[in-house]
Amino acid sequence: MQRGTDVTGNFANNTLQHGTRWVVKIGSALLTNDGKGLDLERIADWADQIAHLKRSGVDVVLVSSGAVAAGMTRLGWAARPDTMEMLQAAAAVGQTKLVQTYEELFQKSGLHTAQILLTHEDLSDRKRYLNARNTLRALLDMPVIPIVNENDTVTTDEIRFGDNDTLGALVTNLIEADALILLTDQDGLYNADPRKQPDARLIERAAATDPTLLAVAGDGGRLGRGGMATKVRAARLAARSGAVTVIAGGRLTDVLGRIRSGQSVGTVLHPDLAPIAARKQWLAGHLQMKGEIVVDDGAEQALLKQGKSLLAVGVKAVSGDFQRGECVVVRNLKGVELARGLVNYDVLDASRIIGQPTGAIESILGYLNEPELIHRDNLVIV
Ligand SMILES: Nc1ncnc2c1ncn2[C@@H]1O[C@H](COP(=O)(O)OP(=O)(O)O)[C@@H](O)[C@H]1O
Numbered sequence: 001m002q003r004g005t006d007v008t009g010n011f012a013n014n015t016l017q018h019g020t021r022w023v024v025k026i027g028s029a030l031l032t033n034d035g036k037g038l039d040l041e042r043i044a045d046w047a048d049q050i051a052h053l054k055r056s057g058v059d060v061v062l063v064s065s066g067a068v069a070a071g072m073t074r075l076g077w078a079a080r081p082d083t084m085e086m087l088q089a090a091a092a093v094g095q096t097k098l099v100q101t102y103e104e105l106f107q108k109s110g111l112h113t114a115q116i117l118l119t120h121e122d123l124s125d126r127k128r129y130l131n132a133r134n135t136l137r138a139l140l141d142m143p144v145i146p147i148v149n150e151n152d153t154v155t156t157d158e159i160r161f162g163d164n165d166t167l168g169a170l171v172t173n174l175i176e177a178d179a180l181i182l183l184t185d186q187d188g189l190y191n192a193d194p195r196k197q198p199d200a201r202l203i204e205r206a207a208a209t210d211p212t213l214l215a216v217a218g219d220g221g222r223l224g225r226g227g228m229a230t231k232v233r234a235a236r237l238a239a240r241s242g243a244v245t246v247i248a249g250g251r252l253t254d255v256l257g258r259i260r261s262g263q264s265v266g267t268v269l270h271p272d273l274a275p276i277a278a279r280k281q282w283l284a285g286h287l288q289m290k291g292e293i294v295v296d297d298g299a300e301q302a303l304l305k306q307g308k309s310l311l312a313v314g315v316k317a318v319s320g321d322f323q324r325g326e327c328v329v330v331r332n333l334k335g336v337e338l339a340r341g342l343v344n345y346d347v348l349d350a351s352r353i354i355g356q357p358t359g360a361i362e363s364i365l366g367y368l369n370e371p372e373l374i375h376r377d378n379l380v381i382v
């Protein structure tokens with residue numbers, strides 16, 4: 001892990017001080033003061049900080065958790081329910097309270113709010129993804145703070161982001177934000193969970209893809225869903241569009257202003273990969289794969305080293321239940337994930353052409369969709 005200021009650290013500082021688009025995510029643990037209902041005093045303070053950023057030229061999208069917690073308080077429930085429909089009901093009740101609270105607070109600074117509830121499906125469908133992007137971009141040019149949350153009412157366990165860190169990262173990719181600020185109840189990422197190890201040390205900066213980070217990032221608290229593990233993964237996703245991630249303590253005085261002014265706050269995770277094209281970020285952000293394709297060593301080399309498309313001849317096996325155009329994961333013979341891509345044939349037809357040269361596809365299937373099983377433009381190496 002890198003500490004202190006280095007070349008990439010300077011890049012991160014520069015981006016934080018001069019970038020013009022931020023995604024700020026406030027987690028459940030923080031918003032609800034660890035379960036004691038919405039912390040209205042602090043929410044007012046963050047709204048002031050965000051309004052100040054907006055006035056100084058930083059367009060902010062706020063990803064706010066807290067719907068379930070706010071709903072529980074409104075309904076007078078002491079314990080978090082465990083059935084999906086009761087959680088969804090609580091979220092539906094709480095979301096109105098959440099947005100009403102933000103709207104009232106931001107109005108004091110002459111700003112309005114816009115409610116954007118997203119599902120995983122919205123972001124994996126190309127058309128809906130582009131619609132969400134256009135709407136958010138239009139809102140950013142207005143005196144408006146878009147407030148994003150997962151659309152809990154219509155999501156089930158299998159298809160939900162679950163934690164808002166991932167959602168925050170995908171929104172960062174979506175609007176090509178310069179920074180993703182994850183405000184939480186700890187002062188940043190420590191080298192162990194400080195709830196369990198009080199002498200844990202704060203990691204001040206690191207590369208977003210540093211493999212040692214996941215080993216120290218543990219689960220969340222009582223209310224939070226993802227803990228530090230999802231925050232580190234979110235930083236990796238955000239890095240794909242070149243964004244810097246800061247994990248910081250939301251209770252620190254003027255935390256957002258301090259980050260903006262270049263003070264050393266929390267954990268800064270800088271992007272250490274070349275940013276990938278917007279369309280490929282969208283591909284990389286897919287959380288649900290419809291199937292798997294296992295490739296041989298030659299195809300692995302062609303994908304990783306030569307930047308080629310995936311041809312049926314290099315495929316050993318296909319599985320799952322995918323249609324043409326759906327997203328599948330590509331693995332090598334050892335089962336390691338190499339890439340994700342949009343496949344040109346459905347699973348039945350793909351299974352009939354694997355191991356075959358491109359010239360044989362038409363005679364086997366009676367038609368030829370595309371010569372490649374996955375075209376390079378629809379493939380992202382992970
Ligand atoms: N290495 C770590 N450093 C800091 N916090 C950690 C670490 N590992 C696990 N955690 C836990 O992650 C929690 C924050 O995540 P979470 O509860 O999901 O909050 P939020 O709702 O803000 O996303 C902290 O309260 C802490 O107990």
Ligand SMILES: N[C@@H](CCC(=O)OP(=O)(O)O)C(=O)O
Pocket residue numbers: 026027028029064065066067068069091149150152162163164165220223224225226227
């Ligand atoms: N969508 C949920 C938030 C999920 C959640 O708690 O996420 P996180 O704050 O990242 O742990 C809600 O509004 O209650």
